[in-house]
Amino acid sequence: MTKKSNFSLVLETPAASPEEARRHFLAKLSVETDVADVALDLRRGNDSFILVDVRSQEAYADCHIPGAINLPARQINSDTTAALPSDKLIVTYCWGPACNSSTKAAARFASLGFPVKELIGGIEYWRREGGAVEGRLCEKAPLHWNMND
Template sequence: MSLVHETPAASPEEARRHFLGKLSVETDPSDVRRDQLAGADSFLLVDVRAASAYADRHAAGAVSLPYADISPETTAGWPKDRLLVLYCWSPACNGAAKAGFRFSELGFRVKEMIGGFEYWQREGFPTEGARVGHEPVIG
């Protein structure tokens, strides 16, 4: 008995729809960094952790808007035609998912950077903030 085959695999069309749906709402640190290095400015990288966490250390080029503070007032000047790429602490954090829900309710296009800040650091990508150069920051 194969555990791999215990549940039948999806058809190629079902798999294509599934992965397209997943990729339409997710990206990863490597893709974000590659686009930053290429000068792509079609998205805004948003750190949705607490403001104090952002001040300690955040992904280079990110702006801060804690997910609990997302509202029509705090996003009034934000362009709705620019994709927002959101991140929180790690794969164990759902702050970016909460932020994605809130931003999308306000009419923004969003993607979650899977792995969050933890995987941004693990890949050795540049960070900014008061604790740059110290041990990795985790939440």
């Protein structure tokens, strides 16, 4: 039998006030989006954002989200983004939750004056949730970057 305890790990840190929580969650939603929202917008033909795969050119050629352009994170600068409309939302993605290249890329886009959000989960979660892909390898492409390559 489990002994009842009055101590709670959930309540160890007090919850934020409803207003603080609202501000936090709205701030979070202002800088990220998820694969379901992107998939639905793409399916509906919504062209209010530019999807940017910030992985290497090789990874993009192997497998990417249809409609995404490729601009590796380390190559984002005023010259490489000059042709992009500065008033259109940029949505960055990379490999997945263990990859922060899309976060770095989003910071670079923001520094250049672009409105930007990060696709949480990257191409890994896009594929896990059944999102369409295109490229040389499509579904046969690796789900994540291999640090031993």
